[in-house]
Amino acid sequence: MSEKNHYQIAIIGGGILGCSIAYLLSYNLNPGTRILLIEQEALPAFHASSRNTGKVHAPFLYDPSKRKMFAKSASIGFEMLSDYCQSRHLPFIKDGVLEVATDENGIDHLHKYIQWGYSNGLGQHELKFLDKQDVAALEPNVRCTGAIHCSKDASVNYGEITRSLLTDARNLGCEVMFGTKVVSVNSADHSYFEKGSESLQQGPLPQQDQQKIGLRVLRSPKISETGLPADVPQGSLPDINTEANAIRSATPRQGLSVINLSADYLINVAGGAALHLAHSMGLAKGYSALHFRGEYWVAPPSFRDLTKMSIYSVPRYPEYPFLDPHWVVRIDGRREVGPNAVLVSGPFAYNWNQNVRLILPKILQSVRDTGRVGLISLFTDKKFVTLAVHELRSSLSKRVMINRAKRFLPALDPSQFTKRGTSGIRSSLVDINGTFVPDIYIVRDENSVHMLNYNSPGATGALPVAALIVDGIIKHGTFRSSARSDSGKNAGSTKDLGPVTKWDIHQISDSLTEGIPSRT
Ligand SMILES: Cc1cc2nc3c(=O)[nH]c(=O)nc-3n(C[C@H](O)[C@H](O)[C@H](O)COP(=O)(O)OP(=O)(O)OC[C@H]3O[C@@H](n4cnc5c(N)ncnc54)[C@H](O)[C@@H]3O)c2cc1C
Incomplete structure (x- = not known):
């Protein structure tokens, strides 16, 4: 395989998690490290990352004993997102939320949520119980038996944030292939071909040595050359277009090509398709x-x-x-x-x-x-x-x-x-x-990491979770960290790199995992 098709790190998935990882990774690794983000659609954030409720969640709905990583990532993510939006002039409106009970049974749940919120770090001024009369004064059209008012919840446009994160990652040297679907993964121990893509199985994937991961991709040169598309207004995602649809369902047709790539390390953040890819590498069996x-x-x-x-x-x-x-x-x-x-x-x-x-x-x-x-x-x-x-x-x-x-x-x-x-x-x-499974589920092996069960409040928590992944890769030891040594392209750059320059990913990663036993 040519040098051109070899990357040190390949990220599968251009949702908010993949783009956050690309941004933090490109800044924190040595200049010249080849990082590739692969996305099957023609634009980033085409799936869950644009198709959500758009809330930055304060963590009062997450049981701290069962959903600790979701709760912590929401707590840290709130501040990081606020910093990021401010630096990129993206709207971040702290408009609050009301959680209502419609019967007496619901009131017990509200009291439990208040305790969870306080345990997850919310202050008494941010999370309050309201009786019927208080609610009538605040929101006269709401009917309930009682409510919680959380003044900390905010509203954003996650699609816009994701596109901005990817632009930042590209400015830091991350390479991107749109219109490109990973159809096969081949690691030292496992070889896998996606069902229904038999016509793409033209012999085994090449592996230069036992450490590398082989990736076979189906690619539309037409889509992948377009790069980042112009802004997409909220609520008007383009419809599933035929070319991307053919790629998503791994249907080879005229104009699409099959390419072999390789990487030293794989980050699987393919959203709802991530488990399928993890299974293909013999991981997360039984789930x-x-x-x-x-x-x-x-x-x-x-x-x-x-x-x-x-x-x-x-x-x-x-x-x-x-x-x-x-x-x-x-x-x-x-x-x-x-x-x-x-x-x-x-x-x-x-x-x-x-x-x-x-x-x-x-x-x-x-x-x-x-x-x-x-x-x-x-x-x-x-x-x-x-x-x-x-x-x-x-x-x-x-x-x-x-x-x-x-x-x-x-x-x-x-x-x-x-x-x-x-x-x-x-x-x-x-x-x-x-x-x-109640919490985020991270599966790792020597050459890869896989993010499973990455659901709400996944958009809120994407930046700290990305810090955790990037910190893990640096600790892995194969790739050299650059940002902290203050040398190379990042330190000398005249570009506005955004808040990544002040985030300490080691410290964020430690806070996120404090008190959480490692499951991998
Ligand atoms: C209805 C709904 C409401 C939600 N509301 C909120 C909310 O208010 N607040 C909040 O914080 N969170 C919310 N969430 C959760 C949040 O949106 C997700 O946790 C988050 O967007 C997940 O991001 P991701 O990058 O992991 O996945 P995705 O955004 O799904 O990205 C995965 C990407 O991988 C690509 N991909 C998959 N397979 C391949 C392959 N083989 N090759 C190449 N590319 C591939 C996909 O095309 C996709 O772009 C909501 C989710 C939903 C669905």
Whole structure:
């Protein structure tokens, strides 16, 4: 293989986590280290990183004993995102959130959330219990039995932030291939080809020595040469275009080429596809991923003044990793109801035809991945089945969906909602017992790291989690760190590198993992 196709570090995935890692890595490693970010779409943040609620979450919904890394990453991420947005003149509006209970049972949950919030570092001035009267004074259109007001939550545009992070990474020397899908990975011990891409299996992937990772990619030169596209306004992601669609489903066609690349170290941050890639390298066996599409409805302008802030409600089934649909106040002023959590067949399953055809094979595959008992126990759990059916109903019926928010905002009228918002897909990890994994799950081997179960508040926590990964790579010892020695291109650069110059990734990484036992 030519030198040109060899990289020291390859990052799979141009979502907010991949782009944060690219930014921090390019600054903290020696100049000249070849870092490549590979993204199957024509632009960064095409999936979950743009298709979310846009909240910077203060950590009061995360049980500190079970979801410690999510909680800590949200806590540290809040400040880092605020710094980053300020430095790049991107909007960051600290607009707060109200978490409401609609019955007496919900009040007990609110008290628990307040304790979690304080344990996760929130101050008493940032998180307060409100009774009915307090709520009526703050948000007169909200009906509830009590609420928590968190003044620290903020709103941002994560798609815009991700694009900016990647521009910064490129300015620091990171190379990027858009329109490029990794279809095969070959490490010292494992060789893998994606199902359905048999025509791409033209012999084994080359490996120059046992330390390297071979990657086979399907690539559209047309897309990958376009580089960073112009700004994409929020709420108007381009539709899944045919060329990128062919790449995503690994369908070779005219104009697409198959290329072999190699890397010394692999960072798998492929979002909902990350588990699939980890399995291919013989890692995270026994785990499966279930995918849940979160759908939104856009409220008409007449509802714009209904509330000042976003309203969340205590979920009906708090033991599962999704919340009930919220009333969302977006940074550009739009109001929406969502997201629900509809079980779908895969991480890119936005369309119904695909789901109806593939959902059963997907469930059977998951049963095989986790061993029969685990998933069967989940799919025979009455509560889970009731929840899944309820979520499906709110996908099929606009009235059912809007009525879920009408419980606490009685003025909402489903008949006035005419436009769907942009839906996004969360991928939750399920273990061998059929239990949802509560926290971020990081899997490492000698030459790779894989980020699994990277769900909400994943966008809030992306920068500190990226610091953790980059710090781990530096400690790994193969690559030399440059930023701290204050030499080379970074120290002498006249470019505005942003807040990366003042972030101490070792210290951020230590704070993030303090008190969390290593699982890898
Ligand atoms: C409905 C919804 C609401 C949410 N709300 C919030 C919120 O308000 N606040 C918050 O903090 N978090 C929220 N989240 C969570 C947050 O959006 C995610 O945790 C975060 O965006 C994950 O980022 P990522 O980079 O890991 O994944 P992604 O954004 O999914 O990026 C992964 C990338 O990998 C690429 N890829 C996959 N496979 C391959 C391959 N084989 N080759 C090349 N490229 C590949 C994909 O195209 C994709 O661009 C929400 C998520 C959803 C779905």
